[in-house]
Amino acid sequence: MDLREARQLLELGENTEKEEVRGNYRRLAKEYHPDLNSGNSGKMMEINEAYEIIMKGEFDIIGPWQDYQEWWLKQYGNDPIWGAEIP
Numbered sequence: 001m002d003l004r005e006a007r008q009l010l011e012l013g014e015n016t017e018k019e020e021v022r023g024n025y026r027r028l029a030k031e032y033h034p035d036l037n038s039g040n041s042g043k044m045m046e047i048n049e050a051y052e053i054i055m056k057g058e059f060d061i062i063g064p065w066q067d068y069q070e071w072w073l074k075q076y077g078n079d080p081i082w083g084a085e086i087p
């Protein structure tokens with residue numbers, strides 16, 4: 001899925017703010033979450049993927065469980081105390 005497809009899936013226009021992305025994601029999550037509507041797990045997985053693509057691609061925000069090492073290196077780099085040595 002590319003960024004254009006992700007924007008379509010989350011029903012977003014061309015220029016959106018983080019709050020609108022989150023709002024549309026939450027609205028769609030309530031509608032398609034498999035705990036609330038059985039049989040929609042595939043759609044919910046697509047919505048999650050679209051949200052991750054947009055948040056990472058447009059706003060450089062990643063989830064706390066994803067790309068942690070990449071985030072850590074970006075935040076702390078080769079810092080002798082907090083950072084890992086970059087090969």
